[in-house]
Amino acid sequence: MLLVIGVALLYPVIDAAVGTFLTQGTGQPTLQYWSQVFHAIPVLGDMGVSAAMAVAVVCGVLLIATPCGYALAKLRFRGSGVVFIMAVACMMIPTESILIPEYVNFVRLGLVGTLWGTALVYVGMGIPFGVFLTTNYFRQLPDSLVEAAHVDGAGNLQAFLRVMLPLARPALAIVAVMQFLGVWNDLLTALLFMPQQVQTIGVGLASLPGTHLANTNAMVAGSVLSAVPPVLVYLLFQRNLIGGLIMGADK
């Protein structure tokens, strides 16, 4: 029973992937579809853009969200509870609900069609989840660790950087992996905010039907290749991903 479900689950993917190596109709082995997609769009270049963008966004989110999460958990200030609730509420805002004014604002600022502008949108939209997750994680760490660091003469900043941050590595990994996959797999934001000449792999693939240079099999070939990095990330961090899901769920 389980095996039947498993096979049914994988069959469409395997069937489509195998199809990229076979000539349509005759079924002869061929690499023509793979060369087609490489001629239609700069596959590897686009993947490089996606990777660079994803890494930049991961760094940006960690840099901004982690101190905030720490503050909301351990350095509470007046209104910090409200800030946490706002972060959770912002996680619920659909991208589409804010995208139109966002786009117009960014046009006015000259940030549409720039890499920085795109990264900024991703980072801003990724921060609420980062804050939510790191806050919850830091809350679980005992206050006595911070107190002990203070006894040893560490200030608030050292206590954060030297003692608490290393302990939070699992939470940071979850945020990083989720952000990486989110950016790599996004279409809408990249479609609107990226420069025309520089595209992420998602936009590149989505633009293929318009080029008439690639048929269905070539598009699947490009898709398979583009899925390699996120699948590798997934295989490496499978535990963190499931952990993140459960952590996000169990709170």
Added chain:
Amino acid sequence: MTLPPSRSSGAVTFSDAAAPEDLSPAANPAGDRRRRSAHPASSSTFRRRAWTGFLFALPAMVAVAGIMLLPLFQAAYYSLTTWDGLTSTYIGFSAYTQLFFHTVGIGQILENNAWVVFSIPVGLAVAMLAAFLTATRAVGWKLFRNVVFFPVALSWVVIGIVFGAFLAQDGGLNALLRTSGLGHLTHDWLGSPATALPALLLTFAWAMFGINTVIFISGLATIPQELFDAARVDGAGSLRVLFHVVLPIMRRFVGLAFVVTLISGFTGIFGLIFVMTSGGPGFSTTTLEFQVYQEAFSLGNFGTAAALGMVLFAMMAVLTAVIGVISGRSSDI
């Protein structure tokens, strides 16, 4: 506009926070006694801690305010206007009556969103069955558990292209039908209005199956094994165990899976629709989410798009709240 400063102020925050701390390395005798509020020196420590916390949180607050909250308020305002992206005219709430009564295709679009909701229980039922089989160590459960989650790593664009190929006239599904003697059932699944939405929803269910199964597997793991054993001793069969022991305990996990799937289906599958059908034929696979994009960037109706976005936001808020109450997790998420 607030954003570039916020990035640099992140760096400033660190050095500012460090400075006063470095000047008073021995300011912690109060910490030794662990009675912060009783001691005057410790209350200043406390205040400084709060101040540092505020500085730590500031960059994130500014970024979210500028990138999420500001556009949300703008969207709320512009939804009450006719707006082409440059000039807007305030027309008040009649914008919403126009939206619901005069927008081309709006009935079909709302119906499609309803179908997304109706399709969720079907997907969840299969995921629950698979999770239950995995938990009861059915044949191949280890392999299955490792494979099932992997669509999580695939983008909607990739899933859309792969399933677009599979469901095409000359695709894998029709080939399968032909070889199994069901050639008369072959069909252009995505090309005809009657089957395009079911095909899209099937693909969506496929993509969400892994997440939901994993949610249910981790939910089942919270049920003590003795409960299963006790039910077995009482002579309950697998299905009875599933319905009378497992499902009641799993209520909040079902709620979670429902919400996760709903959020994806309503606000996350733009890429899937864009690649598979572009919302067509006609409006047959256009959801609210997709129409926001179409109104703004194909038709130039930024005001209508903003209003649709607000409707989507309201729908999400109401639906998640309702599911939260039903599944007994109202205080969460």
